[in-house]
Amino acid sequence: MNIEQIGPVGAEITDIDLSITDRIPAEAIKEAFLKYSVLVFKNQELSPKDLKNVSLVWGEPLIHPVFKGMEDYPEIIKIKNLGEKYHTNAHWHSDVTFEEEPPNATLLYSIEIPDTGGDTLFSNQYLAYEDLSESYKEYLDNKVAIHSNLGVLILAGGEAKDAKEVEHPIFRTHPETGRKALYVTEAFVKQIKDVESEISQETLSKLYKHSSDKNYVYRHKWTKGDLVVWDNRCVLHYAEHGYGDQNRTMHRITTAGSKPF
Numbered sequence: 001m002n003i004e005q006i007g008p009v010g011a012e013i014t015d016i017d018l019s020i021t022d023r024i025p026a027e028a029i030k031e032a033f034l035k036y037s038v039l040v041f042k043n044q045e046l047s048p049k050d051l052k053n054v055s056l057v058w059g060e061p062l063i064h065p066v067f068k069g070m071e072d073y074p075e076i077i078k079i080k081n082l083g084e085k086y087h088t089n090a091h092w093h094s095d096v097t098f099e100e101e102p103p104n105a106t107l108l109y110s111i112e113i114p115d116t117g118g119d120t121l122f123s124n125q126y127l128a129y130e131d132l133s134e135s136y137k138e139y140l141d142n143k144v145a146i147h148s149n150l151g152v153l154i155l156a157g158g159e160a161k162d163a164k165e166v167e168h169p170i171f172r173t174h175p176e177t178g179r180k181a182l183y184v185t186e187a188f189v190k191q192i193k194d195v196e197s198e199i200s201q202e203t204l205s206k207l208y209k210h211s212s213d214k215n216y217v218y219r220h221k222w223t224k225g226d227l228v229v230w231d232n233r234c235v236l237h238y239a240e241h242g243y244g245d246q247n248r249t250m251h252r253i254t255t256a257g258s259k260p261f
C-alpha cells in the first residue's frame with residue numbers, strides 16, 4: 001500500500017484491493033485516515049456487500065435517520081442525479097450533524113460518473129480553526145451551535161412539527177487526534193446559542209466563508225470505481241452539480257460516531 005498526499009486535506013492510497021476483505025490493512029488505513037482526513041482509493045470494484053465490509057474498518061455502519069437505504073443493505077444510500085434544483089448536497093457540510101452522535105466517517109463509492117461536473121470538494125477544518133485570530137478563538141471557545149434537521153426532513157417529505165435540534169460545540173476536539181477543528185455547517189446550523197440573532201448570523205456567515213477558503217480545499221474529480229472516505233469530525237464537503245441530466249450514481253455509507261465535545 002502506497003500513500004501520497006494530494007492537497008491541503010487528503011491522500012491517495014494505491015496498491016490495494018479493498019474487495020479482498022481479509023487482506024485489508026485496517027490499522028495502516030486508520031493511521032492514514034487520522035493523518036490525512038480524506039482517503040482516495042481508485043479503481044476499486046466493490047459490490048454493496050464489499051462496501052459494507054470495507055466500512056467496518058471505520059466502525060459500525062449506520063442507517064441514515066431520514067433517507068431510506070437499499071433494500072438488502074439499508075445502511076447504503078444510493079445517491080442519484082435528481083437534477084440541479086434538488087441537489088441537496090451542494091453546500092458545505094459535515095454529515096448528519098443534526099444527530100446527537102453524528103457519524104465519524106463517510107464512504108462514497110462511484111458507480112456511474114457524468115462526462116463533466118459532479119466533483120466533490122473537501123475542506124480541512126483543523127486548518128480553518130488554526131487560522132482564526134486568537135480573539136475570535138477566545139470569543140467562540142465555549143460557544144455551541146444549534147443544529148436542526150428541518151431542511152432534510154422537509155426534503156424527505158416529512159413535517160416541520162417533527163423537526164429536532166441538537167447542540168454541538170463550534171470548535172470540536174477530535175477524540176482520536178486531540179486536535180481542534182471548526183465545526184459549523186451552513187446546511188444544518190440555525191444559530192449560535194445565547195447570542196443575539198443578528199450577531200449570530202453575522203458571525204456564522206464569516207465562519208462559513210472562512211471554513212471553505214481555497215487554501216483548505218481539495219477538489220475530487222471522480223472516475224468510476226473511486227472510493228473516497230472522509231472524517232466528518234474535521235472535514236466539510238460540498239457536492240457540486242454542473243452535470244445537467246447526465247447520470248451520476250454513488251453508494252454512500254456512514255459509520256457510527258460519538259457526541260462532539
Ligand code: SIN
Nearest residue numbers: 079089119120239250
Ligand atoms: C454527500 O454530501 O454526502 C454526497 C457527496 C457527493 O455526492 O459528492
